[in-house]
Every structure is written in structure tokens, then in C-alpha cells.
Amino acid sequence: MLRIWEMARSEWHYPQLPRPVISSDGSGVFPFDNYRISIREEDLSDEIYLESLFEHLILHYILCPRSLEVAGELALSALRGIKRNDTGFARTIVNIFSDIVVDSFRLERSESDEQKVIHLWRRTAEHAESELDMAILSFLERYWSVDVCGASETPETRLLLQIFASGVRERSLWKRQCQQMAMVLSPLSPGYLGRDEIRSLEILRGNARSAPLSGLASELEPEEYMRCLDVLGIRGDLKRWYRDQGYRIEIAASRSSRRDSYPTGTTRWRFDDPPSELDVNYSLSMSTRLVPGVTTYRRECESCNMTPGRSDVPDLLVVLDSSRSMDGHKRGSRTFYATLAAFKAAQFAYEQGAEIAAINFSERFLVQPWCRDLDAVEDVLVEYLCGRTNIPGSRILELVKERRGCLILCITDTGIQNLYTQWEYIKEAASIGRFVLFCIDEKGRDRYVLEALSSLGRVYYINRPEDLISLVVETAEEAYGDAHV
Numbered sequence: 001m002l003r004i005w006e007m008a009r010s011e012w013h014y015p016q017l018p019r020p021v022i023s024s025d026g027s028g029v030f031p032f033d034n035y036r037i038s039i040r041e042e043d044l045s046d047e048i049y050l051e052s053l054f055e056h057l058i059l060h061y062i063l064c065p066r067s068l069e070v071a072g073e074l075a076l077s078a079l080r081g082i083k084r085n086d087t088g089f090a091r092t093i094v095n096i097f098s099d100i101v102v103d104s105f106r107l108e109r110s111e112s113d114e115q116k117v118i119h120l121w122r123r124t125a126e127h128a129e130s131e132l133d134m135a136i137l138s139f140l141e142r143y144w145s146v147d148v149c150g151a152s153e154t155p156e157t158r159l160l161l162q163i164f165a166s167g168v169r170e171r172s173l174w175k176r177q178c179q180q181m182a183m184v185l186s187p188l189s190p191g192y193l194g195r196d197e198i199r200s201l202e203i204l205r206g207n208a209r210s211a212p213l214s215g216l217a218s219e220l221e222p223e224e225y226m227r228c229l230d231v232l233g234i235r236g237d238l239k240r241w242y243r244d245q246g247y248r249i250e251i252a253a254s255r256s257s258r259r260d261s262y263p264t265g266t267t268r269w270r271f272d273d274p275p276s277e278l279d280v281n282y283s284l285s286m287s288t289r290l291v292p293g294v295t296t297y298r299r300e301c302e303s304c305n306m307t308p309g310r311s312d313v314p315d316l317l318v319v320l321d322s323s324r325s326m327d328g329h330k331r332g333s334r335t336f337y338a339t340l341a342a343f344k345a346a347q348f349a350y351e352q353g354a355e356i357a358a359i360n361f362s363e364r365f366l367v368q369p370w371c372r373d374l375d376a377v378e379d380v381l382v383e384y385l386c387g388r389t390n391i392p393g394s395r396i397l398e399l400v401k402e403r404r405g406c407l408i409l410c411i412t413d414t415g416i417q418n419l420y421t422q423w424e425y426i427k428e429a430a431s432i433g434r435f436v437l438f439c440i441d442e443k444g445r446d447r448y449v450l451e452a453l454s455s456l457g458r459v460y461y462i463n464r465p466e467d468l469i470s471l472v473v474e475t476a477e478e479a480y481g482d483a484h485v
Contacts, residue, residue, distance in 0.1 A: 001044055008054035015062050017204065020054070037204075049123050052116035059102035060199035064174070065094070068202040068232065072216045074098070075198070075231035076224070077175040081182025087230040088190075093182045094231065095194035096136055101168040107144055118146050125149035130191025135160070159184045197233050208234055217244035222329055238329055238382045239375075242343045249340075249469060251348045251476050269298040314434065314479055315370065315403040316349040316356050318342045319396060320381055321412035323362040323389040326440075334440050335384060337465040338411045341438075341472035342381050345409055350374045352480045357399050363387030367395055370402060389415050393422030393429070400429040407479050409472065411438045419452065430456040436475050440465055 005020055020037040022044070037057055043050055065071035074097060078090035103121070106113045125137050125148050138151035139160040163180045166173060197203065202211040217225055222241050229236030269278045270293045277298040280290075287295035320342050327333035346356050350372070358368040358377045362385035368377050389412065400406060408429065419426075429435065435457035453459055460471050 001039065001050065004047060004051050005054055008051055008058060011055060012058050012062060015058055017058065017061060046123075048116060048119050052120040055106065055113075055116065056099075056102060056120060057199065059106065060098060061201045061204060063105060064098045064101040064168075065198065065200050068200045068208055068211050069213055069215055070174075071198050071200045071232055072213050072228050073175055074178045075228045076216065076220070077179040078182045079224075079227055079231065081179040082186040083183075084186075085227060087227060089186070090182070090231045091198060091233075092132075092190045092194035093178065093185065094198055095196060096185075097174075097178045097181055098199070099194070100136075100140070100164070101174070104144070104164075104168045114146075117144075118148065121148050124193070125151075127192040130189050132185055132188035133191040133193050135185065135188060136193055139164075156184050156188070198231070200232075203233070208232070212244045212247040214244045214247040217241050218248060221331055239378050242340055242378075242382065243347075245340055246344045246347060249344050249473060251344065251473050251480075264300050264302050266297045267300050268293055269296040273298060313349075313352050313354045315354045315406040316346065317396070317399055317403070317406055317408045317433070318346055318356070318358045318377070318381065319391075319408065319410040319412075320358070320360050321362070321389060321391075322360050322383060322385045323413075323415075324386050325389065325413055325415055326384075328384055328386065329382075332465075334413065334465045337468045338438075338440070339381055341469045342409070342411060343378060344469070345472050345476050346374065346377050346381065348476050349407075349480060350377075354480070355403065357403075359392060359395060359399070360385065361390065361392050363390055365390075365392045365395065367392075367399075370399065388417055389413065390418045391416050391422055391426070393425030397425040397429045400433045404432050406433045407475075408433045408435045409438070409475065410435070411440070411468070411472075413440045414453075423452065427456065434479070436460075438462060438468055438471060440468065 001022070002019060009015060009017070018037075020039050023038040023040050037054075039050070039053075043053070060066075065074055071094065074094045075090055078093040078097075079085075079087070081093070082089055103117045107117050121137070121140065128134055128137060128149070128151075131154075134151050135154050135156040137149055138154055138157045140146075141148050141151060142153070142157060143161060143164060160181065163177050163184070168174075168177075200208070202208040213225075213229075216228055217240075220228065222238055225241050226236035229240070266279070266282065269283070279297050279299055282299075283290055283295055283297045286297065290296055320338060322335060326335040326338060328335050329339070330336060342358075346358070349356055355370045355372055356368075356374070356377045357370045358366075358380040360366045360380050360383050364385060364387065366380045366383055366385070368380040371377070391412070396408070400408065437453055437456060437459045439453065439459060440462050458475075462468055462471070
């Protein structure tokens, strides 16, 4: 088996994939055991089939879908094509579509590849068990002009031939072709084909849960994004939605270098050299008498830039408004921009070694005390409490007293209903920490509230919520960008 595997790898420029293993439980061809391709023992006797299967799988990991991001785009296309929330059927469509792409590519490469592809699909056709399976086999026979199983032509066959008339080499057409194929096949019940998990390089290597899908997350609402992840076999939630979008936001940590000197060789010490540079011990080791310029020596030194470092990193307290006026978790809302900015600031402070605390407030509030647990902080930030705006000034003060000099990022609108009852607490917190306030919705602001808030520290008044992210990034760069050494 390993000989055939290495032969298949050599045909495709030796991709870095783990070696396959023999399935211990006799399960299907594509299950993964410890992130490896698992092969049934009964398939080892057919070397042509095994080589074709290996090449088929290799093409999934280097051509289609290749990456988790492309697999997610195809999953979204399939969901939109079937027009129902059936993630299992969408997974089937993505698998069948990627099978068609990789084997059509192999079929065109050489005559020997054509023979292996046909042999693979003839073995696959033995397990056909549904109308969808027969529609695909019928289409492939006419699309490739080969004999697979003698399947009769169906109405779906003619539509699929039109969809794939332009071929499969143009990647920009994949999403449209996958969606149209899903529309054609959606009335049919799934069978043997495409029933396994989606193959992508991240899934094969076992890091799909941590791989960012920033392209999908930045285009989709949370519900649709989570359905796409469900098609991929990955658990999705609001935290991952915000995290994935945060990968596209960059915060530059510009650290200033310092210079240091170190001794190199020796040279003679003369009268015009500073007395402090005279190396008495070394000079006496060379002669029992110190004769200036003859038996006196000093150390030469060279200087260089040293690795930047820090002597202190300010801890971060994020105070986030999740009241009804913030509009909730949907793209373009105040909650969306505020939560995304808070996530990015917390992640950056965490990477710099700071401890983080978080308060999410409305009529009630949630608190995460000082910690180095980014997950726990994000759990608090992602909540939407949807009540009136009552800021917990006393709790803010308690946290700030525990970390004097910390950075306080407060993101809210100006409709704070209990500001004056909490004013003394907030004022004292601002005096012992670095208070930065981001006020969303300048148009509807309360002039008296703003006059009071402006005395606390730095205050940004924001007309457009989308400007919030760049201002939070700027504040984080200023607070954490330069090292104090």
C-alpha cells in the first residue's frame, strides 16, 4: 500500500500529506483515523483502484476544494441552491461537485489517467443506490464520453451537461456551478455518492477547528455562517464569527530597539584613554609591571541592536454596552462593530502578555475578572443583554483598583440612564486608570452627558459605527505598540 501511495504522490509533485493507514473496523474509504486516510483491507488487492483512489484523494487536497475557505464557499453555494436548511444534503452536493472537478481534471491529463478514473468510477457505480447516484453516473458517462455502468439518461443529466459545458478548470465558475447543480439535484434523495465528510487540507491535518474563515465570516450573517460550518462538520458560534473576521484587522506592535555593547578583543591602553577602561587584571597577567602604552591593556567593545522588549504591559479592561439601542448581533449594527472592535483589542492585549477583564452591561451586567483566559473574556463580550443602558460604575472601579494604571476601553452610546448616580465611581476609576471612551451615535448625543464624559479622559464621538474599529486599533497600537525599556 505504501509503495502505491508514494507512486501516487510522485505523480503530483510529492504533496506533504500523511501516509494512509488500513482501517481497523472495515469502515468506508474516506473516514479519517488520527487525521489520516483510512483504507479498507479488501481494497488492497486491486492495485489500479487503490492508485486511482489515492490520486483522487490527493487532488482533493491540492486542487478542489483544497482549502477550508473554498470548501466553505462551495457549502454556501450548495445551501443557496437547495433553498432549505439541509446541511447534510449540502455536504453531499459539495462532495459530488469536488469529485467531478478532480476526476475531470485527471481524465484530461493522459490516457493512463483516463483508465484509472474510469476504473475508479466503475467500482463506485457498484454501490449506486438512489436516483441521485444514477443521475450523476448518467451525467458522467455523457460528459466524459465513457462507459461506466450504462446508466440511462435522465432529465437531470441534460441540465448537468449544460452546467458543466464550460468545463471545470475555471475556478471563478465553481460557486455558480455548485449552486446550479444543487438546484437540479435537490428534489432527489441522496444515496452512496458524496455521503462522506468534505475533504480539505485543514480537515485532513486536524486543524479545521482553528483555521480562520475570514472571507466567509466577513460576508455572512451569523446564522448563515454557522450553517456553512455545519456543512463542513465544524461547530460554529458567535465567538468564531467575530474571531474569523478579526483576522483581517491588523494592529501593528512597533517595538523600538535598544543598543547594547559587548567586549571583543584587547588593545593597548595609553595615557589619553579614560582610566576607567584600563583592564588591570589582564594587564598584570601579561606583565608584573604596568608600563603605560607598553604593558597596559584595555578591552575593545562593539555595539549592536538588541531584541526589543518591555518592562511593563498595561492590563486591559473592556467595558461594552449591549443595550437594546445597540441593535444586536447582525452585520452593520452598533453591536457588531463594538463587539468586533472589543474582540480585536482583547486578542491583541492578550498576545502582548496583558491580563484582561471584561464587563458587558445593560440593565444587568456580566463580569469577567482579571485573567489570562481569552475564551472566558470573549464569552462575556459576545453576550447581548438587550435592556436599558445602566453602566455599573462601582464594579468598574473595583476592577480598576485591582490593576492601577490599566487601559479602560469603554464602548457605548450616549444614552446612559444612570450616569449621574454612577458618576463618582467612573470619575475615580478614570483617575487611577487610562480611560478611553468611544461614544457611538454623535447625532443623538446628550450635550450635558458629553460635557461630563469629556472630563474623564480621551473621548471619541463616532457618527459612523464602522469608524469604531479603526479608532480602537489606533488606541491599542498607541498603548501596546512601543516598548518601555
